[in-house]
Amino acid sequence: MKNTKLMLITLLASVMIQACSTEKSTENKQQSDVGYSSEKFVAEEQIRVHQMPAFVEPTDQANLSFQVSGVIEEQMVKIGENVDVNQALFRISNPSLEPQVQQYKSQIEAINATLEQNSAEVKRVRNLKKTNAVSQNDLDRLINQRDNLAGTKKSIESQLKQAQSLLDETFLKAPFAGNVAEIYKEPGEVISAGEIVMVLGGVNSLEAPLFLPSFIHNNLSFGQKLQISYQHHQITATIKEISSTANPKSQLFKVMIEVPIMHGIKSGEKINVVIEEQIGTYFRLPIESVIDDGINKPFVFLIQNNQVIQAYINLIDIENNEVIVQMPQQGEIEVVTAGQVSLSPNQILSQP
DSSP states (O other): OHHHHHHHHHHHTTTOOOOOOSOOOGGGOOEEOOOOEEEEEOOEEEEEEEEEEEEOEESSEEEEEOSSOEEEEEEOOOTTOEEOTTOEEEEEEOTTHHHHHHHHHHHHHHHHHHHHHHHHHHHHHHHHHHTTSSOHHHHHHHHHHHHHHHHHHHHHHHHHHHHHHHHHTTEEEOSSSEEEEEEOOOTTOEEOTTOEEEEEEESSOEEEEEEEOHHHHTTOOTTOEEEEEETTEEEEEEEEEEOSSOOTTTOOEEEEEEEOOOTTOOTTOEEEEEEEEEEEEEEEEEGGGOBOOSSSOOEEEEEETTEEEEEEOEEEEEETTEEEEEOSOOSOEEEEEEOGGGOOTTOEEOOO
């Protein structure tokens, strides 16, 4: 509030008038026809308008990386290019992956051949067992061999699936339709697993994060519509996320708004978000009506029953050429807006 009052003093410098003495006794009251202007005001619910800057970003945005290490062999996209879901973006080479896949495939082929022989043998021995030509132990041994081979095959198939998955990871593909926002690597570079290669942003929807103090955050709700300005256009955005916890370092709350794609708006561009804050029921007066007494105690002149009343004000805010003030008066009041230099406290004015 102290800073706000200092702002008022500065703004009033160009329109300041000499404060009239408050020491005149009631005996010195005099009737006088003076030139002044006045208006009538009532206390109303006041709204403070905040213009919050923000930057648009895609709703879907991903830092893409390979899950295996290798050397980048091919770059298939450029910055700014639109891509489809599952489209190949980069390719790397890793000499150890292909031989491993082939090794598992060869092992499975060998096991399949052995299983075929074993199954035929089990069938033959089972027929011989019917004539007691072989023992039950011989049959059980063959069945156990078959089961062990089947278990080994299943284990190797699992390893093959994993190895094939790693081999497939030598192609970096788009997880969603989007636009190539950044590229950090190029062909010939050696990269590690998990190292960011590029950034892909979605093209179907946009959003913008806001970071707000609690006194603004408390005025917002999920699904609320907000007006934003983009270049010379007005767009209606919608609140889609509201954090209930402030960042411990900044003490700001994160609010995410959904921004419609229109007027050519693109990711990375700046917008201004208009947020209204209800600050209470106060009087809104023209700044010219306020007098500074020189000791940081601003006041206004009221006209009550043809008498000039000096009324001190509590400054709430300044907006353009208006001040929002708190006063003890209730209902409609008549405030002197010009010509205060001709008036003094407790002065009696002539009847009109």
